Each structure stands twice: as C-alpha cells, then as structure tokens.
Amino acid sequence: MLRIVCPHCGPRAQVEFVFDRALDAILPLDASPAEAVSRLYARDNPRGWSWELWRHTAGCGAWLKLHRHSVTHEIDAVQTIGDLA
Known part of the structure; x- marks a missing residue:
C-alpha cells in the first residue's frame, strides 16, 4: 500500500485516494481519433519515474x-493542482 503525503491533510493511506491517469495519457483537444486510440489504449508502459x-x-x-x-x-x-474541492 502506498503512503501519500497530501499537502493539506498530511500522510494518508492509498485507500483515501483514487488514481485518475498517468499525465502522459492526457489528450490534446485537437487529437485525431487515431491519435486518441494510440495514446489511451496502445501507449507504452515503461518502468521508471512518471507523473x-x-x-x-x-x-x-484535492487533485494531486x-x-x-x-x-x-x-x-x-507531490503537488496540488488547483484549489480544494
């Protein structure tokens, strides 16, 4: 289990958080259908550091x-994105 340090709440267990996506999977608004399929479903899953x-x-x-x-x-x-919900 991960221990994530929330900038607002301090150290917390992973069960308090929901994973959304790797940031390299976010699509630009002008992505073609082929690019969308490639980035969302056929992307590499390399070992190592990622955001x-x-x-x-x-x-x-908060979004982190x-x-x-x-x-x-x-x-x-760990960085906060935007304001508190």
Whole structure:
C-alpha cells in the first residue's frame, strides 16, 4: 500500500485516494481519433519515474500530481493542482 503525503491533510493511506491517469495519457483537444486510440489504449508502459494524477477523495478532495516510480512505488514529489474541492 502506498503512503501519500497530501499537502493539506498530511500522510494518508492509498485507500483515501483514487488514481485518475498517468499525465502522459492526457489528450490534446485537437487529437485525431487515431491519435486518441494510440495514446489511451496502445501507449507504452515503461518502468521508471512518471507523473500521475490522483484525487484525495476521502479527505480534502484535492487533485494531486505525484511523481512515482512504477517499480518501487517510491513517491518523491507531490503537488496540488488547483484549489480544494
């Protein structure tokens, strides 16, 4: 289980959060259907560090940007996105 440090609530268990997506999977508004399929369903899943979007649903409701290692699950950065819900 991950231990995520919410900037507003402090350290919390992963069960309080919901994973939304890896940030490299976000599509531009002008993406073609072929590009959308490629980025959402056929993208690489490399090992290593990536930025992810999470929401603290059982806490303050904030959207968080986490920098997490996909093998070790180490989290080395957490940033708030936008205002509190």
